[in-house]
Every structure is written in structure tokens, then in C-alpha cells.
Amino acid sequence: MASTPPQTLQVEKAHGTGNDFVVFADPDGLHDLSVEQVQALCDRHRGVGADGILRAARSADSPEVQGLLASEPEATWFMDYRNADGSLAEMCGNGIRVFVDFLVRHSLVSLTPGQTLPVATRGGVRDVTVSASGHYQVDLGRWRLVDTDTLVHVPGLDVPRPALRLTVPNPHAVVILASNEELDALDLSALPDVRPVPEDGINVEFVVPQEPLVTDGVGHIRMRVFERGVGETLSCGTGAATAALAARHFVGDMAPHHWRVDVPGGQLSVRMFPTEEGEHVALSGPAQRVFHCEVEI
Incomplete structure (x- = not known):
């Protein structure tokens, strides 16, 4: 033939x-x-x-x-x-x-x-x-909070860490870390272990709040990401959005709705805003x- x-x-x-x-x-x-x-x-x-x-x-x-x-x-x-x-x-x-x-x-x-x-x-x-x-x-x-009981383990972390699972609409699990040193030490050469195991795969973000956390009403975080179907990437747009949403969730009621997200490939801006159907999240860069x-x- x-x-x-x-x-x-x-x-x-x-x-x-x-x-x-x-x-x-x-x-x-x-x-x-x-x-x-x-x-x-x-x-x-x-x-x-x-x-x-x-x-x-x-x-x-x-x-x-x-x-x-x-x-x-x-x-x-x-x-x-x-x-x-x-x-x-x-x-x-x-x-x-x-x-x-x-x-x-x-x-x-x-x-x-x-x-x-x-x-x-x-x-x-x-x-x-x-x-x-x-x-x-x-x-x-619209974004959606899926689960607050997810655990993620990756080489470089001493024990599994809790994560927030969100969709925007891609599925994400976001882990908040304590320091830039902890973030830099992660080995993202292989898929992080996420439990419970997502049926359709998941993107995993590791996030560190920066100092100062808020300047002129804008929050500031740093992120690394392992993307499903790819591996570690220099940036992930929906991942930056979920990272900002997770940071706001942990900061609480006084958290800003506008965030600056540092990724290895540059910087992105995330904004949350109300609509008739519920809160939306926007990404710019x-x-x-x-x-x-x-x-x-």
C-alpha cells in the first residue's frame, strides 16, 4: 500500500x-x-x-x-x-x-x-x-472550587501538602508553600503525586506569597507549575488564575481581587470581578x- x-x-x-x-x-x-x-x-x-x-x-x-x-x-x-x-x-x-x-x-x-x-x-x-x-x-x-481535601507530594517536599482543587475550566491543584527556597527546591521533572488521583489528569501549581504581599491594592505571588500532558512549563495562564484564587482564599476576607503573578517566563496579571452569573476571573499578559x-x- x-x-x-x-x-x-x-x-x-x-x-x-x-x-x-x-x-x-x-x-x-x-x-x-x-x-x-x-x-x-x-x-x-x-x-x-x-x-x-x-x-x-x-x-x-x-x-x-x-x-x-x-x-x-x-x-x-x-x-x-x-x-x-x-x-x-x-x-x-x-x-x-x-x-x-x-x-x-x-x-x-x-x-x-x-x-x-x-x-x-x-x-x-x-x-x-x-x-x-x-x-x-x-x-x-466562572471559576469553581472543587475540593479542599487534596494532598500533593513532589520530591523536594518533606511530606505531602494540602492543595485546593479548582477549575477555570481546566482542572488545577494549588499548593501554598512557605518560602521561595522551598519553591526553588522542588523537583518537577515528573508528575506530582496527587491524591485522590484525578480521572482526567490535573495541572499542579506551587505558590509562594511574596513580601510585601499587597502593594497599592495588588497582591503578589510567585508560582511554578507542572502542566498535564506537558511537564513543567515556564508559565500557565489558567494556572496563574487559580494560584491567585487560592492565595486569596487563604488570605481571607481582606484579600485583594487583583494579583500580580511571577512565573519563570515573566509576569501575568489576574483580576476577579462580579458578574450576574457569579464571579469571573480574568488574565492579562x-x-x-x-x-x-x-x-x-
Whole structure:
């Protein structure tokens, strides 16, 4: 049997605070990549190298999100996000900023400062706004506290530590640590041991409140993260949001609703705000193109 000839694909490499992605437009639905193709593109030695793939597809032609158009007809683009191991993810806070920046730069959408673009994701429609400085803010929607009885163990910690489990909508477990030294000593080369074991995997954040904790009404924390399907990454957008939510939870009623989150790849801003359907959490930060290339898949 003759083998399938390779296809040529125009892709970009881009990142949001070091969380990097291979991004490409697929408006005609010709490149719904296999797990093996995703893994090959994300391979840092034999491929382009990335934490995940962002495929820009038409919502109307994507069965996973077609139904969202009934209530959100302007969400015409679907962010099809795959982790580096080829697994599907509900959403990606850094990725959606990179995704919208890609659409804008390639004139696939028009977005001026202050305007908002709805984007279809597996976690629902998410609204992204661009600022005059070129940063993007995404409304991650309602967050949910799942469990307060989770324990996490990772090399570098003497005993398992308690964690908060939250969704935004990706699943996260957040561990608050006592010092930067404790955070730096963690070995995140392998998946942390989370109990009870999550059925669909989980992202794990380790967070240290900084000194001073609050300056001019803004909280300040530092974070490292192990992302499901990837490993330790330089940044995780939804992870930064859950880290700030967890920090606010432990600080109590006097905690701020605006946080600065330091990650190995830079800095992100998180804001919590009320809506008619409940409290939402928003994430803002940069999106940067690295290079464009042509690959065969």
C-alpha cells in the first residue's frame, strides 16, 4: 500500500510569558492533526518545539463547538488546543492570547484597543480584549472550587501538602508553600503525586506569597507549575488564575481581587470581578511571535 505523501503546513512559533506554541490557520479544516503529528511538531529536538498546538479552525465546521454559535454567533473561530503529548485541553490562558494575536496579525479578524473578540474553546466561549499596550486580557469565566481535601507530594517536599482543587475550566491543584527556597527546591521533572488521583489528569501549581504581599491594592505571588500532558512549563495562564484564587482564599476576607503573578517566563496579571452569573476571573499578559516556518507533516 502506498504511503500518504507529506503535507506542507505554514506554522508560527509564539509564546505568552514563555509558554510556547505552534500556531497555524486551518480555515478549511484540512489539518486536523493526529496525536503523532502533534507530538512530532512539539518535539524540541526533532520538531518545531512547543508546549502545545493551537489550530485556528472555523467554529461552524467544528462539531465540538458548533453548538456554541447558537448563543454566541460572533465566536466564529475555534481555538483547537492540543497539549504536547497530543491530548486535548479545555482551554489555555496563555494560548488564547497567542491565538488572538495570530488572528489579528494575519488579518483573520479585526480588533482595535478596547474591543473584545469571542473565541470558541472546548471550555466554552471566552472573550479576549486587546489593550493599547498590545497586551491581551481574557475573561476565563466562572471559576469553581472543587475540593479542599487534596494532598500533593513532589520530591523536594518533606511530606505531602494540602492543595485546593479548582477549575477555570481546566482542572488545577494549588499548593501554598512557605518560602521561595522551598519553591526553588522542588523537583518537577515528573508528575506530582496527587491524591485522590484525578480521572482526567490535573495541572499542579506551587505558590509562594511574596513580601510585601499587597502593594497599592495588588497582591503578589510567585508560582511554578507542572502542566498535564506537558511537564513543567515556564508559565500557565489558567494556572496563574487559580494560584491567585487560592492565595486569596487563604488570605481571607481582606484579600485583594487583583494579583500580580511571577512565573519563570515573566509576569501575568489576574483580576476577579462580579458578574450576574457569579464571579469571573480574568488574565492579562503579553503574546509574542517568535518565527514563521514551513513544515512537512
